[in-house]
Amino acid sequence: MLEINKPLSDYKKVLDELLFGSGVVLFKKVFDLNKINEARDIVNKFAENQDQKESHFNSEAEASGKIHLQQRVWNLFGKGQVFSDLITNDIIFNVISKLLGTEFFCGSYCASRLLPGSLGQELHLDYPYWDFYKSETFPIGLNSSFAQNCQVTIPLDICSKESGATAYIPGSQKNLHYPTQKDDLTNKQQMIAEPGDLVFFNGNCWHGASPNNSDYQRAALLIEFLPKYIKPVEDLVSYLDKDFKDNSSDRVRQLLGLNYEYPKIMDSSKKLNNIGIGYKTK
Numbered sequence: 613m614l615e616i617n618k619p620l621s622d623y624k625k626v627l628d629e630l631l632f633g634s635g636v637v638l639f640k641k642v643f644d645l646n647k648i649n650e651a652r653d654i655v656n657k658f659a660e661n662q663d664q665k666e667s668h669f670n671s672e673a674e675a676s677g678k679i680h681l682q683q684r685v686w687n688l689f690g691k692g693q694v695f696s697d698l699i700t701n702d703i704i705f706n707v708i709s710k711l712l713g714t715e716f717f718c719g720s721y722c723a724s725r726l727l728p729g730s731l732g733q734e735l736h737l738d739y740p741y742w743d744f745y746k747s748e749t750f751p752i753g754l755n756s757s758f759a760q761n762c763q764v765t766i767p768l769d770i771c772s773k774e775s776g777a778t779a780y781i782p783g784s785q786k787n788l789h790y791p792t793q794k795d796d797l798t799n800k801q802q803m804i805a806e807p808g809d810l811v812f813f814n815g816n817c818w819h820g821a822s823p824n825n826s827d828y829q830r831a832a833l834l835i836e837f838l839p840k841y842i843k844p845v846e847d848l849v850s851y852l853d854k855d856f857k858d859n860s861s862d863r864v865r866q867l868l869g870l871n872y873e874y875p876k877i878m879d880s881s882k883k884l885n886n887i888g889i890g891y892k893t894k
């Protein structure tokens with residue numbers, strides 16, 4: 613992990629680290645702690661008052677009855693102005709503009725809160741999509757020769773070895789494939805960081821929440837950034853009525869993207885654990 617402690621004018625080494633190095637870059641002391649604490653209070657309030665929300669790669673936690681210790685707060689843009697303030701930070705815009713092009717989008721903005729005793733996730737990648745283990749559903753020849761996405765983590769609590777800082781396998785983004793128990797996972801590191809810091813990582817890099825063995829919570833904001841070309845040119849779906857959608861063939865539904873559940877309002881999902889191959893529970 614490359615650590616940056618002072619303001620940068622040249623981002624080349626950051627881009628190189630994300631693409632060809634460890635895949636992870638940490639910027640120290642970026643955010644005002646008042647803003648971070650404001651975001652933390654809102655995240656905690658939602659996490660404590662809402663039903664358990666959809667989470668991912670948590671088959672181990674689900675199988676052992678501990679999934680309620682791995683909480684999500686989704687759709688953060690609508691949950692307080694502070695979330696717009698944090699995500700529009702200059703360093704974020706500088707790095708992502710260079711990596712993905714200046715007209716990039718946000719594809720997901722949520723919080724991941726690990727309570728003491730939570731088990732963590734199976735190692736996975738977030739992009740080209742988190743179900744990349746269904747390899748037959750992706751294009752032949754897909755590789756990691758260019759940046760397809762970038763993930764950002766903004767710690768709201770101390771992300772330490774004990775409290776479940778996100779684990780990652782340095783350099784795993786370079787040879788694009790979904791990790792399984794057959795891969796060498798011995799060089800596992802963690803994205804150790806504190807409130808106020810800002811972490812970038814390549815979405816092709818294998819990673820996952822670690823167990824929280826501390827006696828305090830570990831919450832972090834998780835952001836997915838995407839290049840603008842992921843948007844279809846024509847909105848083919850809004851124009852069609854329910855009758856057409858209900859009565860169209862499976863192939864037509866596939867062509868309209870109706871057989872794939874994204875983009876979806878995660879806040880309304882009734883699933884508790886979605887996605888993942890569950891190799892820890894097999």
Ligand SMILES: O=C(O)CCC(=O)C(=O)O
Pocket residue numbers: 668724725738776777778779819820821822832834
């Ligand atoms: O909470 C974390 O440490 C990581 C979460 C993550 O990678 C995910 O849900 O895709």
Ligand SMILES: [Fe+2]
Pocket residue numbers: 736737738819820
């Ligand atoms: Fe992830």
